[in-house]
Amino acid sequence: MEFLVDYAEFLLRTVTLVIALIVVLAAIAALRSKGRSKGSGHLEVNKLNDFYKALRERLEHSLLDKAQLKARRKLEAKTAKAEKKAGESRSRVFVLDFDGDIKASATDNLRHEVTALLTLATAEDEVVLRLESGGGMVHGYGLAASQLARIRQAGVPLTVCVDKVAASGGYMMACIGNRILSAPFAILGSIGVVAQLPNVHRLLKKHDIDFEVLTAGEYKRTLTVFGENTEKGREKFQEDLEITHELFKDFVARYRPQLEMDEIATGEVWLGLAxxxxxxxxxxxxxxxxxxxxxREADLFQLHYAEKKSLPERFGLAASVALDRVLLNWWNRLNQQRFW
Structure with a gap:
């Protein structure tokens, strides 16, 4: 019994610390919003062919002698001249990157990148998304997925590449691709919904501390951290989770009708091979x-929308990322996630 009391006190301290961090971040966010100039970002475009060419030429300079290099450059020039004379046009590939956190913050840049590429991209081109995300908030990843759906609706082929993880909200984004490519040991799936929170009501009651929750609307608040939770509130909370899960499954089935939804929408994850x-x-x-x-056959353009941030904004972003990592580590421990 003493152990439970100690654990509850530790949990209360942890919750208090998290709340304090949130308050600090809210203050930082307020500073970030002051004086923010709209439209201060810019689109960066890098031709990846030049990157691959530089790698190849550096290796050639190290391994080939002068005669071999001269012959190779002559052949390249001849080939380029022939292609230009024949009027051959190379297809274009627009490369995007999405590194997702709990809030799907990268959506802010993704939306501008998609808007930009859709001004030029046609059905003859291709969009490649390098995606890495373990999922997060429903509304955040719902918006991110909607941005990718714009590409599909425009009739531009979309290929999604997953090197490490695309789970939960990450897979919600991945499933929109016309093709999904995965590294052999990337983590995919987790088509499920989860929510959990501690409740310290009994501890507060033991120490004669009252905590009141006032609402207007029967289900304005179902489960709370400090208040007394009811069975009716739990049932409503579970009902909301089930509704969200059904919407998730319907969304995935719309873009991946070949899936056996009852078999894979269990919240499980699979490595790429499986x-x-x-x-x-x-x-x-x-x-x-x-x-x-x-x-080798197309022009590759990497797009990145960069927002110019002030010092307070950069500080706030760093603090937000740090908190995300703390919460993610805590989440992984609670769920006993396995690491290799």
Whole structure:
């Protein structure tokens, strides 16, 4: 019994610390919002073919003698001249990156990148998204997925590459791709919904501390951290989770109708090798391998929308990222996630 009391006190301290951090971040966010100038960002465009060419030429200079280098450059010039004379046009590949946190913060940049590429991209082009995300908030990843859906609606082929993880909200984004490529040991799936929170009501009651929750609307607040939770509130909370899960499954089924939804929408995750057998991915291949192949026959353009941030904004962003990492580590421990 003494152990439970000690644990409850430790939990209360932890919750208090988290609340304090949130208050600090809210203050920082307020500072960030002051004086923020709209439209201060800019789109960066890098031609990845030049990157691959620089790698190849550096290796050639190290391994080939002068005669071999001269012959190779002459052949390249001749080939380029022939292509130009024949009027051959190379297809274009627009490369995007999405590194997702709990809040899907990268959506702020993704939306501008998608808007930009859709002004030029056609059905003859391709968009490649290098995706890494373990999921997070429903509304954040719902918006991120909607940005990718714009590409599909415009009739531009979308290829999603997963090198490490695309789970939960991350897979919600990945499933929109016309093709999903995965590294052999990437983590995919987790088509499920989860929510959990501690409750310290009994501890407060033991120390004669009252905590009142006032609401207008029967289900304005179902479960709380400090108040007394009821069975009716739990049932409503569970009902909301089930509704969200059904919407999640319907969304995935719309873009991946080949999936056996009852079999894969259990919240489980699979490594790339097994995920291919479940039809969660179409091919086992890393993004490096795929882009290097496409660079031989197409022009690759990496797009990145960069927002110019002031010092308070950069400080606030760093603090937010740090908190995300703390929460993610805590989440992983609670769920006993395995690491290799």
């Amino acid at each position: 995920a291919q057998g479940k039809l969660l991915v179409d091919e086992l291949k890393t993004s490096d391998e795929y882009l290097a192949e496409r660079a």
